[in-house]
Each structure stands twice: as C-alpha cells, then as structure tokens.
Amino acid sequence: MNIHNLEAFVYVVHFGSFNKAAKALFLSQPSISARIRSLESELNTILLKREGRKSSLTEDGQNFFPHAEKIIKQYQEALYKLNQQLYIPDQIRIGCANSVSSYLVPEILPQLRRKFPTLNVKIMSNHSEEVFSKVLNNEVDLGIIREITHPKIKSNIILDSHVGLYASPDHPIIKRNERISIEELTNHQIIFYDHNSPDWIFVSRLLEPVKLQKKIVVVIDNMEAAKRLVKKNLGICFLPEHAVQDELTKGTLAQVLLQLNIEVSTRISLIHLAEKEPSPIIDFIKTLFL
Known part of the structure; x- marks a missing residue:
C-alpha cells in the first residue's frame, strides 16, 4: 500500500x-x-x-x-x-587546536549543550596539524583549528582574530603611554609565540629589517605559557586578541600601541570531511559565529 x-x-x-x-x-x-x-x-x-x-x-x-x-x-x-x-548522534568528537580549546570551546559548549541536551561531547586538543590529520582519518567528527585547505576537507572560517603586541602593565613600554616604532622594540626582550602559520611567519619577516630576532629570548608554541611569561615581565609578545580578552579585562596584560599598523590576523576554521552528510550540530556551531 x-x-x-x-x-x-x-x-x-x-x-x-x-x-x-x-x-x-x-x-x-x-x-x-x-x-x-x-x-x-x-x-x-x-x-x-x-x-x-x-x-x-x-x-x-x-x-x-x-x-x-x-x-x-x-x-x-x-x-x-x-x-x-x-543526523544527531549521541556523541560528537571535536578536535581543537590548543588555543581554541582554552578560549573558544568554553564559549561554544554551554550553548551546544542547551541546544542538544542529550549530546555527549569529547574534546581532543593538539596542534592544528595533528587535529587536521585526525579529521582526515575520521578520528574526530570536526576540527576547530587555524585555517588549512585540502580537497577532502570542507572548511568555514568562524573567527578572524587580529594579532597585537602585548606586555605586562608594569613593563616600561606600557608606562610610556605612547605609540612605539618597530625600531624601538629592539630595546626590549621579545617572547615569540611560534604559531607556525603563514600569518605568523609574516610577523617574523616584518621584524627582520630591524634585526628584532636578536632580542628574542624565548620561542614557545604554547599560548598559555607565553602569556604567563609576559605577565612575569620577561618580555613582550605578539598574540591573537581572542586569547587575551580576559587578561585585558582584569588588567594583567596591556596592549602595546605601535606606530605601524600591523594587519595580521589568525583565522580559525571549522573543518570536517567534505563527504560527510550535513550535520545540525556543525551547522549550529557555525551560527554561533555569524
């Protein structure tokens, strides 16, 4: 019938x-x-x-x-x-870049749980390249990482975070309360957060003419550790603005104003296998950043 x-x-x-x-x-x-x-x-x-x-x-x-x-x-x-x-599984596996798991996931999860109250969420943090590999191998359902392109991956930029220079509020460069030239940065120690992306390579090349590399005292790939070193007044550091909002609000970090406007940003993408069926969970996460 x-x-x-x-x-x-x-x-x-x-x-x-x-x-x-x-x-x-x-x-x-x-x-x-x-x-x-x-x-x-x-x-x-x-x-x-x-x-x-x-x-x-x-x-x-x-x-x-x-x-x-x-x-x-x-x-x-x-x-x-x-x-x-x-379309709505009992569990979602999310791979995140380390910086994303610290700053964006706490913003995403409460809203995700309200929308899908029976959903179990498994978060796995690693470097963007490792998360990217896990998505390709279907070890996680989606990844939230810095911008990466691949023919088998569908990618949507969900955050474009400006990169700025930050220091401890007690640092002499902050107490001057004026815009600083790139050349003047050679008078200060630098903590270089190595993000291993084209945008951060651009920052490094931008500083080459003033030989700023000689002032780099620490190269580090962990953002939390980089921020702690800056708070301890060990040096100044270029960081994405999404990662320092709490510190700026609490007054434990301050932005160094530069004479040169550096147009560099970190792009965070939500990625998943292109061959996968559309998911309301992924679609919902995207809407949180529209």
Missing part, C-alpha cells in the same frame, strides 16, 4: 477539501485526486463522496479512516526517530 496515497486520503478527510489538502501537501488538486483513486482501486471500494468542492466519507471510508490515520502517525514517528539517529 502506497504511503503517499494514504497520506492524501487522511489530509482530505482532515481538511474536508481536496483543494486544501493539495495546498497542505504542496501538490496539485489533480495529483490528490489521482492518489485517492489509486487507493480506492487498491481497496476495491469508494472511500469519499465528492460534493462540489467538499467531500465526505462513505461508510467504508469511515471504517477505514482510523486505520489510515494510525498508519500515517506511526510512519511520521518512525521517520522522525530515523532522522534523529541519522
């Missing part, structure tokens, strides 16, 4: 009209009529009496309608549960 024919029958009875049923199902009225005729032919009986624009049930139609309505409800419930299983 064709489920679409049953659906047309139930809708016609519910609305009392072929025309209204057609509109509700986004079909033409002839299509609804054809489905009803097909159902009546299959059952070898007349289910509906047509009276102008209105219709009413025959005796056989009255007897058959409760069963048809039950079948349609069971079908819709089964379809809903199937879609839930297909």
Whole structure:
C-alpha cells in the first residue's frame, strides 16, 4: 500500500477539501485526486463522496479512516526517530587546536549543550596539524583549528582574530603611554609565540629589517605559557586578541600601541570531511559565529 496515497486520503478527510489538502501537501488538486483513486482501486471500494468542492466519507471510508490515520502517525514517528539517529548522534568528537580549546570551546559548549541536551561531547586538543590529520582519518567528527585547505576537507572560517603586541602593565613600554616604532622594540626582550602559520611567519619577516630576532629570548608554541611569561615581565609578545580578552579585562596584560599598523590576523576554521552528510550540530556551531 502506497504511503503517499494514504497520506492524501487522511489530509482530505482532515481538511474536508481536496483543494486544501493539495495546498497542505504542496501538490496539485489533480495529483490528490489521482492518489485517492489509486487507493480506492487498491481497496476495491469508494472511500469519499465528492460534493462540489467538499467531500465526505462513505461508510467504508469511515471504517477505514482510523486505520489510515494510525498508519500515517506511526510512519511520521518512525521517520522522525530515523532522522534523529541519522543526523544527531549521541556523541560528537571535536578536535581543537590548543588555543581554541582554552578560549573558544568554553564559549561554544554551554550553548551546544542547551541546544542538544542529550549530546555527549569529547574534546581532543593538539596542534592544528595533528587535529587536521585526525579529521582526515575520521578520528574526530570536526576540527576547530587555524585555517588549512585540502580537497577532502570542507572548511568555514568562524573567527578572524587580529594579532597585537602585548606586555605586562608594569613593563616600561606600557608606562610610556605612547605609540612605539618597530625600531624601538629592539630595546626590549621579545617572547615569540611560534604559531607556525603563514600569518605568523609574516610577523617574523616584518621584524627582520630591524634585526628584532636578536632580542628574542624565548620561542614557545604554547599560548598559555607565553602569556604567563609576559605577565612575569620577561618580555613582550605578539598574540591573537581572542586569547587575551580576559587578561585585558582584569588588567594583567596591556596592549602595546605601535606606530605601524600591523594587519595580521589568525583565522580559525571549522573543518570536517567534505563527504560527510550535513550535520545540525556543525551547522549550529557555525551560527554561533555569524
């Protein structure tokens, strides 16, 4: 028995009209009529009496309608549960760059849990390259990392964070309370947070003419450690602004104002395998950054 024919029958009875049923199902009225005729032919009986624009049930139609309505409800419930299983898993595995797990994940997770209260979330932190590899190998469902492109990966930029220069509030460069030239930075020790990305390589090259590399006392790939060294007044450091918002608010870090406007940013992307079916979880995370 064709489920679409049953659906047309139930809708016609519910609305009392072929025309209204057609509109509700986004079909033409002839299509609804054809489905009803097909159902009546299959059952070898007349289910509906047509009276102008209105219709009413025959005796056989009255007897058959409760069963048809039950079948349609069971079908819709089964379809809903199937879609839930297909698109909203019990667990989501998220791979994050270390900086992302520290700063963005605490912002994402509360909203994700409110939207999908039964969802279990597994977070795995590593360098962007390692997370990227895990996404490719389907070891995680999605990754939130610095911008990387690959033909097998679908990528959406969710954050474009400006890179600035930061120091301890007690540092002499902050106490001057004026814009600093790049050349003047050679008078201060530098902590270089090595982000291993084209944008950060650009920062390094920008500083080459003034031989700033000679003033680098620490090269470090951990952002939290870099910030702690800056707080201890060991040096000044270029960092993405999304990573220092709490410190700026609390007054434990301060931005160094430069005469040269450095247009460098860190782009954070949400990535997943291009061949995977669309997921409402991934779509929801994207909306948090629109």
